[in-house]
Amino acid sequence: MSIVSLRQISKSFSHATVLNKIDLDLTKGAFTAILGSSGSGKTTLLRLIAGLEKPDTGTIHINGRLVSNENRILVPPAQRETGFIFQDLALWPHLTVYENIALGLRIKTDRQEADIAAAIGKMLEFFGIAEHQHKYPGQLSGGQQQLVAIARSLVLEPKLLLMDEPLANLDVKLKAKIRRQIKNLTRQFSVSIIYVTHDHHEAFNLADEIVVIDSGSVIERGTPEDIKNSQNTFVREFIEV
Ligand SMILES: Nc1ncnc2c1ncn2[C@@H]1O[C@H](COP(=O)(O)OP(=O)(O)OP(=O)(O)O)[C@@H](O)[C@H]1O
Ligand SMILES: [Mg+2]
Incomplete structure (x- = not known):
C-alpha cells in the first residue's frame, strides 16, 4: 500500500492553475523528494497532503484512508498522523x-x-x-x-513526515551535517518522508525516490539514478544548473 495516493488532484488560486490533475502514489517507508523550481506548486502539494488546503478536484488517500476529496477536507490535519516541518x-x-x-x-x-x-x-x-x-x-x-x-x-x-525546504536557511556546512542526520530517519523511525526542495543535489543526496514537478504537473518520477540519467529535456536542463 502507498503512504500517499493522489488521484487527479487539481488546485487553482484566483483562476491560475497551480496543480494540474496530479496522479501520484508514494511508497510507504521511503524518503521521497519533490523537486521543482520556485512557483512549481511544491508547497501547495504539501499543504494539500497535510490537509491545510482542499483540492478543487480529485482524491487524497493517506495510508489507505480517504482524507480529502473534491472541495472537502474529510480528515483534519491533526488526525492525519502526519507531522510537518515548514520553513518557519x-x-x-x-x-x-x-x-x-x-x-x-x-x-x-x-x-x-x-x-x-x-x-x-x-x-x-x-x-x-x-x-x-x-x-x-x-x-x-x-x-x-x-x-x-x-x-x-x-x-x-507520525506515519508521515512532510518537510518543506527545511534546510533552506542554513549555510553549506550545516546543511551537510543535518543532511547526514536526516538521511536515515526513515530507517530509524519507520516513518515515510516527503521532502520538498528546489535543490537537486539535496534530492540526490537524501531521497530514495524523486518526483520532478513543473508548472503543477509531474514531469518524471524515479530513483536518483533514474533522474540523473533522464532523457527528458526539462529534467536534464533542471539538474544541469
Ligand atoms: N494562497 C494562495 N493564494 C494565491 N496564490 C497562491 C497561494 N498559494 C500559492 N499560490 C501561487 O501558487 C503558485 C505555486 O506556489 P507554491 O508555493 O506551491 O510554489 P513552490 O513550488 O513551493 O515555490 P517555492 O520554491 O518558491 O517555495 C505560485 O504562483 C503562488 O504564487
Ligand atoms: Mg514553497
Missing part, C-alpha cells in the same frame, strides 16, 4: 528545547511523565542535542533549531 519552524520561544518537544506528547497523549521523558531522551540523543535541552530556541543556532523542530514532530511517531 514555529518553535515556541518561551519554552525550552525539552518543553518544546514535550508539548505535543502532553497535549495529544495521556502518557506518564517518565514515559514522556524517555521518548524525549531518545530524540535528544539521536539528534545530538541533549546538551541544549534546557535552552530556549533563541539561544540555539538555526541548525540546532531545525533539529528541535524535527525531533518535536518525530516524537509523536
